[in-house]
Amino acid sequence: MRKLIVTLFIFIATVAATNAQNYKSAIGLRAGDPSGVTFKTFIKSTNALEFVAGAGYYGHNLNITGYYLWQYPTNWTPGLDWYAGPGAHLGFWNEYYQDKYSTNVIMGFDGILGLEYTLDDIPLSFALGVGPTLNLTSGPDWYYYNAGISVRFVF
Numbered sequence: 069m070r071k072l073i074v075t076l077f078i079f080i081a082t083v084a085a086t087n088a089q090n091y092k093s094a095i096g097l098r099a100g101d102p103s104g105v106t107f108k109t110f111i112k113s114t115n116a117l118e119f120v121a122g123a124g125y126y127g128h129n130l131n132i133t134g135y136y137l138w139q140y141p142t143n144w145t146p147g148l149d150w151y152a153g154p155g156a157h158l159g160f161w162n163e164y165y166q167d168k169y170s171t172n173v174i175m176g177f178d179g180i181l182g183l184e185y186t187l188d189d190i191p192l193s194f195a196l197g198v199g200p201t202l203n204l205t206s207g208p209d210w211y212y213y214n215a216g217i218s219v220r221f222v223f
Contacts (some may be wrong), residue, residue: 090147090186091222094193100216101125102133102157110115114139116151120216124159124174125209131159135180147188152181157201165206176203178214191222 093109101134104122111117116137124131135155146210155178165172182197195218 088211090188091193092218094222096193096220098122098216098218101214102131103127103216106218106220108137110139118155124157124214128165129159129161129174131157131174133157133178135178137180139184142183147186149186150180150182150185151195151197152167152182154179155199161206173205174203175205176201178202188221193220193222194218195220 089112093107093138093200095105095107098104098106098120102120102124103123104120106118106120108118116139118135118137120133122131123129124133133155134157135153137151137153139151142150156176156177158173158175160172161174178199178201180197180199182195182199184193184195186193196216197218198213198215201212201214
């Protein structure tokens with residue numbers, strides 16, 4: 069029984085790895101928190117790095133957020149994948165929050181869970197992601213959830 073489970077696990081992992089993504093890299097826009105320019109690139113068939121540079125916390129800071137993602141097909145429909153992973157952010161508050169918190173630096177940890185749909189005929193992908201954010205330095209909220217919708221050109 070153990071050999072059967074191990075064999076099935078290896079088979080499923082192999083199938084998932086070969087179908088995990090339909091592109092190498094993508095660049096586009098993200099609306100949400102943070103909002104800005106997003107770049108995603110796969111470093112392995114099921115592992116990607118995603119970076120978002122833009123405004124966060126309702127436009128009160130500028131930051132860069134990076135995620136390490138695991139991405140796999142949902143098997144619900146072709147081109148629809150789910151992804152999850154940890155991340156971190158580093159940025160600067162605007163003058164109001166800089167004076168209020170006696171610092172202009174913001175940094176912390178992030179997590180993300182989402183769905184991504186890649187079109188077959190047009191080189192576009194659409195993603196929806198949500199996750200927790202933990203600020204280590206300063207801010208109006210030390211812990212909150214962020215969410216965003218991304219549209220990317222894939223290449």
